[in-house]
Amino acid sequence: MSEVRIDRLAKLFDSGGVRAVDDLSLTLAEGQLVVLLGPSGCGKTTLLRCVAGLETPNSGTIEIGGALMFGRGGRTQVPTHRRGIGMVFQNYALWPHMTVEQNVAYPLRVRGTARHERSRQAREALALVECEALADRVPSAISGGQQQRVALARALVARPGLMLFDEPLSNLDYRLRAQLRQQLRELHRTLGFTGLYVTHDQTEAMQLGTVVAVLKDGKVEQLAEPASLFSRPASAYVARFLGIGNRLELARDPGGLWAVGGGDVRIGLPAAGDLPGDRFDLYLRSTDVSLAVPGSGPDDADVGRVPGVVTDVVYSGESSEWVVQVGEARIVAAARTGVWPFGSGDRVEAVFRHSTALLYESGEQGRLVESYGVRPSLVS
Amino acid sequence: MSEVRIDRLAKLFDSGGVRAVDDLSLTLAEGQLVVLLGPSGCGKTTLLRCVAGLETPNSGTIEIGGALMFGRGGRTQVPTHRRGIGMVFQNYALWPHMTVEQNVAYPLRVRGTARHERSRQAREALALVECEALADRVPSAISGGQQQRVALARALVARPGLMLFDEPLSNLDYRLRAQLRQQLRELHRTLGFTGLYVTHDQTEAMQLGTVVAVLKDGKVEQLAEPASLFSRPASAYVARFLGIGNRLELARDPGGLWAVGGGDVRIGLPAAGDLPGDRFDLYLRSTDVSLAVPGSGPDDADVGRVPGVVTDVVYSGESSEWVVQVGEARIVAAARTGVWPFGSGDRVEAVFRHSTALLYESGEQGRLVESYGVRPSLVS
Amino acid sequence: APAAAGGSVADPNEGGGPAWQAVVDAANKEGQVVLYSNSDGVNAEFEAAWAKAYPGIELVVSKYASGELTTKLDAEKGGGVAGADVITVSTKPWLEANLNVLVASTGPALGKYWGDSSYVYGDGKYVLAAATPLGAGINTEQLAKLGNPPVTTYKDLLAPQLKGALGIVPGTGAPAAEQWWFYAAKEMGGDPAVGQLADLQPRLYTVPATLATDLASGEVAVGAYNIKGTIDALAAKGAPVEFVTLEPVISTPVTAAVVGWAKNPNAAQVFQNWLLSPAGQIALNGSGSLLTPLDLAALGEVPTTMRSIPAGATVVDGVLTPEQKTWVTDLWNAKMRLG
Amino acid sequence: MTSTQEQTRTPDATTPTARPTGRRSPTAAGWHWALLALVMAALILWPLVALEARMVDDLPGALGRLAEVPDLGRTYLDTLIIAVGSTAVAVVAGTGLAWCLTRVPKRLYKAMSLLPIVPLLMPSVASVQGWSYLLSPRTGILNQYLRGWGIGSGDSGPLDVYSMTGIILMAGTILTSFVFMFVSASLRQRGAELEAAAAACGASPGRTFLTVTLPMMRPALVYSTAIVALLALGQFTVPLLLGTPDRIDVVSTAVYKVSADYPVDYALGGALALPLLVVGIAVILVQRRALRDERRYVSVSARSRQVGLTTSRWALVPILGYLVVAVVLPLGALVSVSLSPFWSGRIDPSTFTLDNWTSVWSNSNTVDAIVTTLFALLLTLVVVLPLSYLVSVALLQRTRVPGVVRLPIDILGSIALCMPVSLLGFAFLFTYSEPPFQLYGTTAMVVVAYVTLTIPFAVRPQLSALTAIGPEYSEASRVSGAGSLGTALRVTFPLIRSGLGVAAALVTIIVAHEFTVSLMVTSPTRRVIGSLLYDETVNGSAPNVAVLSLLMLAVTLVGIAISWVIAGGNTVDKI
Numbered sequence A, B: 001m002s003e004v005r006i007d008r009l010a011k012l013f014d015s016g017g018v019r020a021v022d023d024l025s026l027t028l029a030e031g032q033l034v035v036l037l038g039p040s041g042c043g044k045t046t047l048l049r050c051v052a053g054l055e056t057p058n059s060g061t062i063e064i065g066g067a068l069m070f071g072r073g074g075r076t077q078v079p080t081h082r083r084g085i086g087m088v089f090q091n092y093a094l095w096p097h098m099t100v101e102q103n104v105a106y107p108l109r110v111r112g113t114a115r116h117e118r119s120r121q122a123r124e125a126l127a128l129v130e131c132e133a134l135a136d137r138v139p140s141a142i143s144g145g146q147q148q149r150v151a152l153a154r155a156l157v158a159r160p161g162l163m164l165f166d167e168p169l170s171n172l173d174y175r176l177r178a179q180l181r182q183q184l185r186e187l188h189r190t191l192g193f194t195g196l197y198v199t200h201d202q203t204e205a206m207q208l209g210t211v212v213a214v215l216k217d218g219k220v221e222q223l224a225e226p227a228s229l230f231s232r233p234a235s236a237y238v239a240r241f242l243g244i245g246n247r248l249e250l251a252r253d254p255g256g257l258w259a260v261g262g263g264d265v266r267i268g269l270p271a272a273g274d275l276p277g278d279r280f281d282l283y284l285r286s287t288d289v290s291l292a293v294p295g296s297g298p299d300d301a302d303v304g305r306v307p308g309v310v311t312d313v314v315y316s317g318e319s320s321e322w323v324v325q326v327g328e329a330r331i332v333a334a335a336r337t338g339v340w341p342f343g344s345g346d347r348v349e350a351v352f353r354h355s356t357a358l359l360y361e362s363g364e365q366g367r368l369v370e371s372y373g374v375r376p377s378l379v380s
Numbered sequence C: 001a002p003a004a005a006g007g008s009v010a011d012p013n014e015g016g017g018p019a020w021q022a023v024v025d026a027a028n029k030e031g032q033v034v035l036y037s038n039s040d041g042v043n044a045e046f047e048a049a050w051a052k053a054y055p056g057i058e059l060v061v062s063k064y065a066s067g068e069l070t071t072k073l074d075a076e077k078g079g080g081v082a083g084a085d086v087i088t089v090s091t092k093p094w095l096e097a098n099l100n101v102l103v104a105s106t107g108p109a110l111g112k113y114w115g116d117s118s119y120v121y122g123d124g125k126y127v128l129a130a131a132t133p134l135g136a137g138i139n140t141e142q143l144a145k146l147g148n149p150p151v152t153t154y155k156d157l158l159a160p161q162l163k164g165a166l167g168i169v170p171g172t173g174a175p176a177a178e179q180w181w182f183y184a185a186k187e188m189g190g191d192p193a194v195g196q197l198a199d200l201q202p203r204l205y206t207v208p209a210t211l212a213t214d215l216a217s218g219e220v221a222v223g224a225y226n227i228k229g230t231i232d233a234l235a236a237k238g239a240p241v242e243f244v245t246l247e248p249v250i251s252t253p254v255t256a257a258v259v260g261w262a263k264n265p266n267a268a269q270v271f272q273n274w275l276l277s278p279a280g281q282i283a284l285n286g287s288g289s290l291l292t293p294l295d296l297a298a299l300g301e302v303p304t305t306m307r308s309i310p311a312g313a314t315v316v317d318g319v320l321t322p323e324q325k326t327w328v329t330d331l332w333n334a335k336m337r338l339g
Numbered sequence D: 001m002t003s004t005q006e007q008t009r010t011p012d013a014t015t016p017t018a019r020p021t022g023r024r025s026p027t028a029a030g031w032h033w034a035l036l037a038l039v040m041a042a043l044i045l046w047p048l049v050a051l052e053a054r055m056v057d058d059l060p061g062a063l064g065r066l067a068e069v070p071d072l073g074r075t076y077l078d079t080l081i082i083a084v085g086s087t088a089v090a091v092v093a094g095t096g097l098a099w100c101l102t103r104v105p106k107r108l109y110k111a112m113s114l115l116p117i118v119p120l121l122m123p124s125v126a127s128v129q130g131w132s133y134l135l136s137p138r139t140g141i142l143n144q145y146l147r148g149w150g151i152g153s154g155d156s157g158p159l160d161v162y163s164m165t166g167i168i169l170m171a172g173t174i175l176t177s178f179v180f181m182f183v184s185a186s187l188r189q190r191g192a193e194l195e196a197a198a199a200a201c202g203a204s205p206g207r208t209f210l211t212v213t214l215p216m217m218r219p220a221l222v223y224s225t226a227i228v229a230l231l232a233l234g235q236f237t238v239p240l241l242l243g244t245p246d247r248i249d250v251v252s253t254a255v256y257k258v259s260a261d262y263p264v265d266y267a268l269g270g271a272l273a274l275p276l277l278v279v280g281i282a283v284i285l286v287q288r289r290a291l292r293d294e295r296r297y298v299s300v301s302a303r304s305r306q307v308g309l310t311t312s313r314w315a316l317v318p319i320l321g322y323l324v325v326a327v328v329l330p331l332g333a334l335v336s337v338s339l340s341p342f343w344s345g346r347i348d349p350s351t352f353t354l355d356n357w358t359s360v361w362s363n364s365n366t367v368d369a370i371v372t373t374l375f376a377l378l379l380t381l382v383v384v385l386p387l388s389y390l391v392s393v394a395l396l397q398r399t400r401v402p403g404v405v406r407l408p409i410d411i412l413g414s415i416a417l418c419m420p421v422s423l424l425g426f427a428f429l430f431t432y433s434e435p436p437f438q439l440y441g442t443t444a445m446v447v448v449a450y451v452t453l454t455i456p457f458a459v460r461p462q463l464s465a466l467t468a469i470g471p472e473y474s475e476a477s478r479v480s481g482a483g484s485l486g487t488a489l490r491v492t493f494p495l496i497r498s499g500l501g502v503a504a505a506l507v508t509i510i511v512a513h514e515f516t517v518s519l520m521v522t523s524p525t526r527r528v529i530g531s532l533l534y535d536e537t538v539n540g541s542a543p544n545v546a547v548l549s550l551l552m553l554a555v556t557l558v559g560i561a562i563s564w565v566i567a568g569g570n571t572v573d574k575i
């Protein structure tokens, strides 16, 4: 029983100067793995530390497995080691005086596992992260990525009911990360632990999370299943954070059209009459933008198109990015390298489909305009 | 003048038990930014530390800007502070007793910059990494990602001729990473520093590197421009490391066809007669594999097709992955979420083009078979 | 000659009745006697002599400075804890103030040898068991370099050749020593002599032992306020030093008493009795380093080195009179620039 | 790293709740620490209060007598000059030596790391004696040589240990080892990566030391400076033995003289020492202020990596120089005197004899005293190490101990240092011989006294080590399911082992060399080696002093070995 119930939790630093966690409520059902996403400094680590009992919140309550861990104005406060958790620290926190194996075996030792059994399980956990060969080294004699993997093994070894992961794979390479992600998925499936998982990697979030919480300044900005979070970010903030980087500022034009970015370009929006306001921001994924020779390309009610000039083409492996200047705005279109023949200076039309575009109320904090666009059907 | 010439460098640990850097030679022309890629523990950090003079190599020579920094069997050894470098440490190594601003201003202080000017430049560097608001905090009171950004600012502030970056963006979120990547590109363009850049992020490697070096066990496995590295990894090791994860083992069949993965499936290869051997591994990018209802789909000389069964569909945001079991082998096909209607259990045909596939001599160490496949034309 | 101590002298228990014999038996049963001492003469030879006389009773000696000793005694006298049985001290004021917790000697020696002695106080509750004569020590080699000025009298200490070659123990804070200088200064010629002494820029020492060491090494040629035993021991080891008894002799007291809270009351009595008997006197004073308050004649056969306190000699008592107090602070300390 | 709060709580034994719902409020935790503060107050403050109470009883009289003490102003001034001078010498030399040690070639590191501590093992009586053999104005061997080489003239000088300079240098040399021990333990523990970062920023080694290493050593520096300053203020043996010829008096020697006779004027002694107490408390407060934000001194990074610093043989020069001055010369003089019949101003091997050794050794007191000393030491270590660990944890800012509790603990932890030991001995005696304690004559009293004396020395090294490691390692342990006790035993102790080692070594040295307090608290049948040495200094001969000093050195070494075992052996360098 390790469901977690966080209620109106607040943690201030610098006597209130920094609101690292700000009246945050979040519930994790038993066996749920909730991924925490959010920009650097938004309070993810602090939240994890509060749940672990390493930080004393200023207010709010935390329940784990139905028991109150923190609450009643701070009068109830269960110490960390009685919360039944495992944690991967962002800075690893491996003990320098123990060998890698001793580090990993420590949670078992604390639980009184016999020496032999402990060593076996520790080596098993190390094998999981491909570090069994390092068992007898001390942490200062292994590489950064190896340290991170050892930290992961240590957190997993005792199979706690609640796991807290703080960017556990950030220093690993692509292949290893994919592999460990897969292993975590499987472990989660077989062990059924409840988990909070901080990451900056969207693939990780999407693949591991049963639910994803996007944090903003210590608050939950959006809580959703990966598929719906990704397809319909609830606010411009989430959209931007998820890397939906193309923004077109729209202002209602007397003619029923919309002026783009304060410039001369005008476009039409479907269902424009229903829109609750006069200024909106249109967000487009760079992979949802395609480029066409002006005047060519598809043309139906769902298609939007804006003219512009290619200013840069950035090669980045599998795909490339074309940067297009549209009035004041910059739009990036991404596609397989070589798909479009355009180079710097070419005039193009950036083409998108309203069904894949997202419309938000104007401004940094704008909410999604639900009535705009058609939800694409998604396979989850 | 900061070109770097590394010649037959070796660094052993544990009295030879670990060959972290192994007879490695690498030359960086003035102003070149070389990205080091390689799996965790392959010696990237060690190489950087040798160049910085923080580690004493066992043999080899290092020249920076034409001057011998290490060599003559260790008799020449220029101390770190005289090598004119800037470095971002994998573990940040911020000084706990200085504020963030003092940390960043330190390289200037060492160079005797006046206090006022120093503070101005430090804040400028902090603004670059979006941390100017943290100037007066101590490092222990900022988040992990913020620490990493401060470390980056500190390395850049004095504009050294040679920059060593050890995974400088690993703890940052997508948006910030993209932005800093862009800024590094621009800085590199304007300041023209020579650089060694360790990363696990392929996009970073592709976007920043003028040259990419893939390391393997302390040796350079491939050194190439990003475009050619990516399109034609020189060995199966590099291909796998770059995440080209689909491997089909091929064995020549008496009938001129090739048996896939020791099973019943047979495929043909173009120019099969020229191939120098009987066993090869065919590598396919998951994005280069598409799925089709058996029997349908394109059919020309360039197309290869193998039958299989969908075993899993993994949703991961913008794209999803379909896992297809082909005989003994597992093939992953990736595409925009919802592109294919297949689910677990469906029989499909995995379709690929020989022009995008890569053929290697059989085994972990196999080299690329240059004669196979058609080089796709690439925009750089 | 110290070997003569013990041996043929009279049995200390002679003259004690059966009651005393019971005490001696009980003492042997107790098996131990604890002596607190801040005075001279209680050394290895002394302990050896006791061990020979009473092999069944272990003598445990603890040495303390006066302040520590009396504080410890004060702490002990209240509670029933293990502590001192007997004491030999030079601090008369404490004895005076604590007469009620002292026990008079019950052994035969007191009556037999000390009947008419003026050195028995408080009806035998404490007794001056010895006097430490203090005098000058000379380093013969160094003195020769200075032209062998005579050093036999107190006045000789003022010889101008001794400038920079004289060491003294001014005895700051120790009333007995200050009294000693008070009398010595009188012999040197009164108050002006103090000024003359100061002009010689004597090297100051905290305790006689360090002065003796420096005398032996030649750091100083002449030292005043020296203990004969210490100098003699150095001379015996080949050091070019000699002790000079300055006449008239001025000495500091060694007073012995049995305390009322003794854990070994019988052994304490036996010890006290032994100390007051010829055997104990010879053990303590036989070498001549200390002076016995008794007539040598009354003690029977004694070592040739043994001496009595000469008639008319001053034994300081460690209680500064107002006059002496003024002299110490206004003249002595001031001239010697002592804090 | 993102946080600084450590929820260190009292050991589990005090909390019966074992279910995960167990409640623990900060106020309750505060009470545990308050209890600790109370115990310490009883232990440390009671004797001082008892002493000062005697002064207050007789305040007007004491003040009157104080005013009459001649040259009182000069005494205080001399105390100050000597304290400041020797502290400065010790801090500069100790820190410098510690830095040199980091640059010593690896092969020699171990030997070199131990040697500068040797001067601490020598009883100060021995060091002073040794130096007086070397540098007495007339017969000092070095002076004789110097005069022989034409430096200086006449038959005296050119150098003189019996002077203000002599005292300052002598005391400074002895105290240098203290600073060295503190700073070097903390240097050993540091994250060398932070220095590498400075080098990568272009800072030269010297500059790196000044701008990065030294500031991070601040806790060790501040603590050792504070301790050394308090020791220097209260030092006794050196000024007593070297100050007399030049009529130099310091507070502790003045107190000693006051207390030398019956009746002891406690009131005057207390009044004389009061300024020391005030200065002492001021030093403690300044020290607290200097280390306000302990997060700044977390120098052991959790993502650390070993760095091979460049080494140089030149680093050996200062270390060896110090060794020669502080150990080889005085020890050599001492050994040769111990073998001579008497100190003759010349070292003459033809006269060497073992007589002094046999006579000292054959004295049953000697063996008894050695046994007693080691026994008392063992008991003291067993009590003081855990206690001082608790105190250190309570003093950490990241431990959430209420300020009202922490300040008293802090002051109590050091205050025993602010009292001249001679007075402390009296204070112990009349506190513990009276109700409610009535410990006089028991072993408990000895241990209580030694614990009080040594706790300041045991706390500070642990505190600076704890500060340096930061909270993250114990957090990781707690997350792994270990309670406070388990965390302390398995993670914290091993990590602060260098600090523990220093603490144990200091306790050993203090106890082994102690005599003033021992005289007062031990029973007559239980003497310690320090009091034998004191006896011999006052009443005996120079060779016997030398023999006993060397014996004491040996006893201290054995004690260090014991404490080494207690503090967990030689695993420090693994970190």
Ligand SMILES: Nc1ncnc2c1ncn2[C@@H]1O[C@H](COP(=O)(O)OP(=O)(O)OP(=O)(O)O)[C@@H](O)[C@H]1O
Pocket (backbone or CB within 6 Å): A140, A141, A142, A143, A144, A145, A146, A171, B013, B014, B018, B019, B020, B038, B039, B040, B041, B042, B043, B044, B045, B046, B047, B090, D306
């Ligand atoms: N001090 C040391 N003693 C022994 N082995 C070491 C030491 N330092 C590093 N190694 C080993 O050398 C190899 C290279 O380490 P290095 O830190 O250079 O790897 P890396 O490429 O930076 O890896 P990562 O991506 O995980 O940071 C690793 O296998 C590591 O375990």
Ligand SMILES: Nc1ncnc2c1ncn2[C@@H]1O[C@H](COP(=O)(O)OP(=O)(O)OP(=O)(O)O)[C@@H](O)[C@H]1O
Pocket (backbone or CB within 6 Å): A013, A014, A018, A019, A020, A038, A039, A040, A041, A042, A043, A044, A045, A046, A047, A090, B140, B141, B142, B143, B144, B145, B146, B171, D002, D003, D004
């Ligand atoms: N001890 C502290 N004192 C003051 N501010 C702090 C402290 N610890 C953290 N903060 C601030 O609180 C905010 C949240 O920090 P936290 O470490 O939780 O961020 P995070 O989401 O984990 O970021 P990252 O992704 O960079 O690790 C940050 O702005 C940080 O600067």
Ligand SMILES: [Mg+2]
Pocket (backbone or CB within 6 Å): A044, A045, A046, A090, A166, B143, B144, B145
């Ligand atoms: Mg974080």
Ligand SMILES: [Mg+2]
Pocket (backbone or CB within 6 Å): A143, A144, A145, B044, B045, B046, B090, B166
């Ligand atoms: Mg690395």
